[in-house]
Amino acid sequence: MSKAVVAGVTAILFGPATVLLGLAVLLNPAAQAQCLPSGLVVGQTPASLTATRSDGIEVTLDKAQLTRAATIVSVGGGTKDVGRDGIVIALMAALTESSLRMLSNTSAYPDSANYPNDGNGGDHDSLGLFQMRPSTGWGSVKNLMDAEYQALAFYGGPNGPNHGSPRGLLDIPDWKLLPRGVAAQAVEVSAYPDRYAAYEPVAVAILHAIATGTSSDSCGDEAHGLGVPLPPGFAGAFIAAAESQTGKPYVWGGGTYTGPSGIGSDGRGPGFDCSGLVLYAAYQASGGKLKLPHYSGAQLAFGQTVAWDAKQPGDLIFFFHAGASAPHHVAIYVGEGKILQAPHTGDNVRLGMVAEFAGETMAIRRLGG
Numbered sequence: 001m002s003k004a005v006v007a008g009v010t011a012i013l014f015g016p017a018t019v020l021l022g023l024a025v026l027l028n029p030a031a032q033a034q035c036l037p038s039g040l041v042v043g044q045t046p047a048s049l050t051a052t053r054s055d056g057i058e059v060t061l062d063k064a065q066l067t068r069a070a071t072i073v074s075v076g077g078g079t080k081d082v083g084r085d086g087i088v089i090a091l092m093a094a095l096t097e098s099s100l101r102m103l104s105n106t107s108a109y110p111d112s113a114n115y116p117n118d119g120n121g122g123d124h125d126s127l128g129l130f131q132m133r134p135s136t137g138w139g140s141v142k143n144l145m146d147a148e149y150q151a152l153a154f155y156g157g158p159n160g161p162n163h164g165s166p167r168g169l170l171d172i173p174d175w176k177l178l179p180r181g182v183a184a185q186a187v188e189v190s191a192y193p194d195r196y197a198a199y200e201p202v203a204v205a206i207l208h209a210i211a212t213g214t215s216s217d218s219c220g221d222e223a224h225g226l227g228v229p230l231p232p233g234f235a236g237a238f239i240a241a242a243e244s245q246t247g248k249p250y251v252w253g254g255g256t257y258t259g260p261s262g263i264g265s266d267g268r269g270p271g272f273d274c275s276g277l278v279l280y281a282a283y284q285a286s287g288g289k290l291k292l293p294h295y296s297g298a299q300l301a302f303g304q305t306v307a308w309d310a311k312q313p314g315d316l317i318f319f320f321h322a323g324a325s326a327p328h329h330v331a332i333y334v335g336e337g338k339i340l341q342a343p344h345t346g347d348n349v350r351l352g353m354v355a356e357f358a359g360e361t362m363a364i365r366r367l368g369g
Helices: 063-077 083-098 110-114 147-155 180-188 196-210 233-243 274-285
Strands: 048-052 058-062 304-306 316-320 329-335 338-341 350-353 361-366
Touching: 048 063, 048 196, 058 063, 058 196, 063 083, 063 147, 063 196, 083 147, 083 180, 083 196, 180 196, 233 274, 233 329, 233 338, 274 329, 274 338
Parallel strands: none
Antiparallel strands: 048 058, 304 361, 316 329, 316 361, 329 338, 338 350
């Protein structure tokens, strides 16, 4: 991936600087929490959880389903290079394929009923949480009726049970650069590739409910779902608020201080546009004190100018077409070349890369003091 060409913006207004708020990301109160190498703390599994898919459908998960989710989180947290982003992708896949249930398949494999399960499925010869098929090389019936094995197989990589064939997530080149739904499909190779993206907000909610991990805990400092450090204070809360809306559709003019709004031109909604996501996250992170305007050009007047080489997670990046005096896009920088953004019509709020805008002029503003 080529590096972005960055030029200075010479005429940037200085607007009201905001107060840096000492907001901490709240830890999930958990008994006998388990600290994993990724920086996650896996705690007590909730009795139930209700979350809303990006298409507006409400999903309620029970203790059994969340226990399966906890296994996916725990295995991912202990697998090198997976991080929170990979765990969210795995949860999206399992939610889509099995509703987080360990499914037997007695029509294809009668003996699958002899293993602990959460019900019986019947899709070809698929088994388990990720609906993996023995006939395509994922493992034996015994293997695939084991939740930990299935999670390890989904993540794959050099230490995965299949050693790259079939490919797990870590075997997909540049998987971190893909939209999460696309990454899930790259592993599952489903006949219905568009199903996974709708579950992204649910997967993020599950991870937040089951596990914690901030820059202030002793286990590590990755941000939820991002695989990069989550800074303390306003910047961390700002990133977390925006990240909680991943999977929501892009809607021109969409987004309010309290959540998504509007309906997209393709009938999807409600959702956010780029500046709507920023004003929502800033309002939430500041406890309702910071009300940015709903226009990227006007948002450019807030905070303080920051040199490109001094940018930090939580800063805003404004993008300009050649010769333009006003930005056409704004995104939240999260570190390591990654941004949170509502990109354009037909896309969702998602993690992206600064390099997607290579060749454009960029300017940095910092809302936290």
